[in-house]
Amino acid sequence: MNQLTTPAPTFFSERLSQLASALNPQKLLKMTIIPFVAILMFLLLWSAGASQVQTSLGVFPGPAKVWQQTQSLWQEHQAERVKEVAFYERLQKRIDKAVAAGKPEQKIERLRNRQYTGKETFIDQVLTSLITVATGFLLASLFAIPLGIIIGMNHTIYSAFNPIIQLLKPVSPLAWLPLVTMVVSAVYVSADPMFSKSFLTSAITVTLCCLWPTIINTAVGVAGVDKDLLNVSRVLRLGWFTKTVKIVLPSSIPMMFTGLRLSLSIGWMVLIAAEMLAQNPGLGKFVWDEFQNGSSNSLARIMVAVIAIGFIGFLLDRGMLSLQKIVSWDKNAILR
Amino acid sequence: MNKYLEIDHVSITFPTDNGPLNVLDGVNLKLDQGEFVTLIGHSGCGKSTVLNIVAGLLQASEGGVVLEAKEVNEPGPDRAVVFQHHSLMPWLSVYDNVRLAVDQVFKKTKSKQERHQWTLHNLELVHMEHALERKPDEISGGMKQRVGIARALAMEPKVLLMDEPFGALDSLTRTHMQDSLMEIQARLKNTVIMITHDVDEAVLLSDRIIMMTNGPSAKVGEILDIDLPRPRDRLALAENPTYNHYRAEVVRFLHERHLQKGLDQNDSSNEKEQAMPRDISDNEPHEPPVRLAS
Ligand SMILES: Nc1ncnc2c1ncn2[C@@H]1O[C@H](COP(=O)(O)OP(=O)(O)OP(=O)(O)O)[C@@H](O)[C@H]1O
Numbered sequence: 066m067n068q069l070t071t072p073a074p075t076f077f078s079e080r081l082s083q084l085a086s087a088l089n090p091q092k093l094l095k096m097t098i099i100p101f102v103a104i105l106m107f108l109l110l111w112s113a114g115a116s117q118v119q120t121s122l123g124v125f126p127g128p129a130k131v132w133q134q135t136q137s138l139w140q141e142h143q144a145e146r147v148k149e150v151a152f153y154e155r156l157q158k159r160i161d162k163a164v165a166a167g168k169p170e171q172k173i174e175r176l177r178n179r180q181y182t183g184k185e186t187f188i189d190q191v192l193t194s195l196i197t198v199a200t201g202f203l204l205a206s207l208f209a210i211p212l213g214i215i216i217g218m219n220h221t222i223y224s225a226f227n228p229i230i231q232l233l234k235p236v237s238p239l240a241w242l243p244l245v246t247m248v249v250s251a252v253y254v255s256a257d258p259m260f261s262k263s264f265l266t267s268a269i270t271v272t273l274c275c276l277w278p279t280i281i282n283t284a285v286g287v288a289g290v291d292k293d294l295l296n297v298s299r300v301l302r303l304g305w306f307t308k309t310v311k312i313v314l315p316s317s318i319p320m321m322f323t324g325l326r327l328s329l330s331i332g333w334m335v336l337i338a339a340e341m342l343a344q345n346p347g348l349g350k351f352v353w354d355e356f357q358n359g360s361s362n363s364l365a366r367i368m369v370a371v372i373a374i375g376f377i378g379f380l381l382d383r384g385m386l387s388l389q390k391i392v393s394w395d396k397n398a399i400l401r
Numbered sequence: 402m403n404k405y406l407e408i409d410h411v412s413i414t415f416p417t418d419n420g421p422l423n424v425l426d427g428v429n430l431k432l433d434q435g436e437f438v439t440l441i442g443h444s445g446c447g448k449s450t451v452l453n454i455v456a457g458l459l460q461a462s463e464g465g466v467v468l469e470a471k472e473v474n475e476p477g478p479d480r481a482v483v484f485q486h487h488s489l490m491p492w493l494s495v496y497d498n499v500r501l502a503v504d505q506v507f508k509k510t511k512s513k514q515e516r517h518q519w520t521l522h523n524l525e526l527v528h529m530e531h532a533l534e535r536k537p538d539e540i541s542g543g544m545k546q547r548v549g550i551a552r553a554l555a556m557e558p559k560v561l562l563m564d565e566p567f568g569a570l571d572s573l574t575r576t577h578m579q580d581s582l583m584e585i586q587a588r589l590k591n592t593v594i595m596i597t598h599d600v601d602e603a604v605l606l607s608d609r610i611i612m613m614t615n616g617p618s619a620k621v622g623e624i625l626d627i628d629l630p631r632p633r634d635r636l637a638l639a640e641n642p643t644y645n646h647y648r649a650e651v652v653r654f655l656h657e658r659h660l661q662k663g664l665d666q667n668d669s670s671n672e673k674e675q676a677m678p679r680d681i682s683d684n685e686p687h688e689p690p691v692r693l694a695s
């Protein structure tokens with residue numbers, strides 16, 4: 066189709082000029098120095114304010130204490146990994162010995178199946194939460210995007226679905242949590258489960274809250290396709306599929322991504338709350354455990370989690386934004 | 402005798418909140434093959450509605466459209482439309498916009514290579530071969546309209562329908578576009594129905610000018626045969642008494658209708674909206690040309 070693509074030199078020179086404009090001193094000031102100063106001010110205020118707040122677990126942690134706990138959480142993680150490696154080494158030795166001694170196959174198999182069950186570190190919890198939110202979000206998008214397209218394309222279907230969506234949308238996903246938990250434990254019974262129940266409960270809760278913004282925004286985007294463009298497609302007698310791929314989808318992509326980004330950020334927030342509430346593994350559980358633990362370090366460790374939650378949420382949103390920039394046809398649109 | 406295209410006593414009534422609105426009442430028009438006809442009339446009288454009925458985008462309440470002795474009542478590429486606002490897909494390049502139409506219309510009859518050549522050929526026809534890979538946002542308003550015309554021509558339509566194709570352009574670009582259109586028309590001999598608000602444009606381009614009465618219940622008011630030799634040259638014509646006579650005829654018609662409109666004004670509630678020239682609101686660099694129609 067594209068016999069003539071942009072020649073490479075133009076591409077590079079464009080990149081170069083972008084780079085040059087990024088190095089422009091005034092832009093540099095705006096992009097790095099000003100945010101840096103702002104963060105510094107924030108840290109100072111935090112540290113000054115924190116020392117004023119007395120809790121039953123001691124003084125509210127300032128930046129220094131939080132930084133110290135960050136390091137210690139990382140060291141705990143490293144230590145745990147070392148232990149894990151040692152465990153598997155020992156296990157291997159026992160297996161070798163059992164094989165050499167000609168022990169029955171069954172017994173060896175049981176040894177092989179042994180898993181390391183150490184305490185889950187902060188990093189493990191972060192990973193668990195990330196995997197859960199990704200699963201829930203992808204599952205929701207898989208349903209919501211096609212559904213949104215269908216709803217947006219047909220007025221009758223739209224009026225059929227609209228009241229249901231409007232009713233379900235404002236429901237806090239945490240209200241679903243008990244229902245999801247019960248349904249999962251009733252329905253998902255298998256001798257050798259691929260996923261743990263707690264993982265499924267959290268992921269489905271995320272799915273339930275990720276559905277609505279994506280459905281609604283996709284539908285609005287699809288319904289808002291320029292009428293002239295639809296007339297062009299009628300004049301050309303484009304088939305349903307071509308029309309969807311060439312006209313409807315591209316023009317609804319910006320709205321679709323608005324929905325997806327909204328979904329992901331809500332999903333991330335809800336997941337943490339759901340993990341706290343249901344005691345499902347993840348960052349939320351980490352926060353809750355530390356709170357229950359109530360040691361002198363707990364508040365600082367919770368602060369580490371809070372910052373991590375914020376930072377990950379930010380990265381997720383940026384990730385979606387980059388994806389939108391790749392997929393979107395309108396490279397000039399200002400996306401933030 | 403059957404004509405090439407017949408608009409046969411077409412009436413249309415829209416249901417509105419204030420009851421049914423009879424926009425067209427027995428519009429009757431017959432075109433020969435290769436004829437260039439412009440529709441002129443006051444804003445809101447129903448010109449676009451006529452065009453959309455011919456295109457099949459709207460259904461007439463009464464009467465119908467007959468093309469080559471066959472009734473048409475759904476849209477199709479044999480009646481290509483050039484819209485006022487270019488309506489190119491902003492996510493497709495100039496080439497791909499035309500190619501989309503070519504692929505659709507000739508998917509069975511032309512090979513891939515032929516479709517490529519045909520796309521290029523039509524873009525060359527409108528002098529857009531230098532911007533194949535640009536996106537519509539990266540070219541000027543006049544260029545977009547050229548691509549829109551190339552897309553319509555590439556469908557090899559029996560009838561080319563143009564709804565104020567140059568309405569959103571500044572007067573200089575508009576002049577260029579009119580010349581291009583005349584040049585293309587001389588080569589391809591398309592049957593064209595074009596809507597315009599511009600008296601000079603109508604006289605310059607048309608074989609016949611169809612002047613429509615004011616709405617509601619608009620019909621064909623007067624038909625003016627433009628008997629000027631082709632190729633036409635705008636500079637030479639400016640001094641031509643016949644040309645000026647035709648021009649005056651159209652102006653007279655519109656002016657009379659305008660006076661009538663003034664009389665109607667008291668009992669028409671949405672008159673204000675109708676009196677506004679629609680094409681001023683565009684973001685194209687714009688130098689309002691002399692326009693008597695609106
Ligand atoms: N779908 C519709 N429903 C109700 N009324 C309509 C509809 N389409 C057009 N009309 C009415 O029909 C009348 C004629 O509209 P049309 O767009 O054909 O006018 P026009 O002559 O093309 O005007 P302009 O010069 O401003 O483009 C207008 O009064 C408009 O309000």
Ligand SMILES: [Mg+2]
Pocket residue numbers: 448449450564
């Ligand atoms: Mg119109």
